[in-house]
Amino acid sequence: MTDEPALALRQRANREEVLDAAAEAFIERGYAATSIDDVADQLGGTKGRVYHYFRTKGDLFLGVHRRALDMAIAAVTPLFDADTSATTKLHDMAEAHARLMMEESSYMRLAVQHAEMALAVEGRTPRRALLEVLALRNEYESLFETVIAEGIQLGEFRQVDAGLMAKAALGSLNWISVWYRPAGRGKTQPQAPEIAAEFAQFVVAGLVNPKRATRERKR
Structure with missing residues (x-):
């Protein structure tokens, strides 16, 4: 049982989904060749979802x-x-x-x-x-x-x-x-x-x- 609020749990899970997608994208393309668009595509979402958690x-x-x-x-x-x-x-x-x-x-x-x-x-x-x-x-x-x-x-x-x-x-x-x-x-x-x-x-x-x-x- 966790004391972490439900909203915080969802936010953490969403952030980790972004990181999962980013890890895959960086491994496939390398840092220099990977764009936020690539991460969003890997995630199946929008750039806004990525930028919600990471500025750059x-x-x-x-x-x-x-x-x-x-x-x-x-x-x-x-x-x-x-x-x-x-x-x-x-x-x-x-x-x-x-x-x-x-x-x-x-x-x-x-x-x-x-x-x-x-x-x-x-x-x-x-x-x-x-x-x-x-x-x-x-x-x-x-x-x-x-x-x-x-x-x-x-x-x-x-x-x-x-x-x-x-x-x-x-x-x-x-x-x-x-x-x-x-x-x-x-x-x-x-x-x-x-x-x-x-x-x-x-x-x-x-x-x-x-x-x-x-x-x-x-x-």
């Missing part, structure tokens, strides 16, 4: 990025907060990230592509909006860095640079966006859960402390 194309593009990061943070934070080992946390977080890369492929493919971000702050779109998105990205990465640092401290992981390894882990997970294609809008391939599990295992295996692993095998 740049605002809309950054809105897509923000929603992608909000979804990622919401998916991973409960796993980060769980009362489990660092190894389990990292595995579950990596698996959740991999699944999101496939389940919300349009959003996530845009979120991991940085080349067009600077274009979004041209004209009337304030640079502050870009900085807010970058801050969310850093917040998300820090969740992985913190868990890796915890695993190093507890002896679960090798002595490595936690920040560097967080980037390496996310880099491998984000690469899914390059080759994975969904079965259709909002659909995933049947093997998606297995792919997510394999990637999570790959991330953890690269960090496991070999001395601890040896001790575990001898038990």
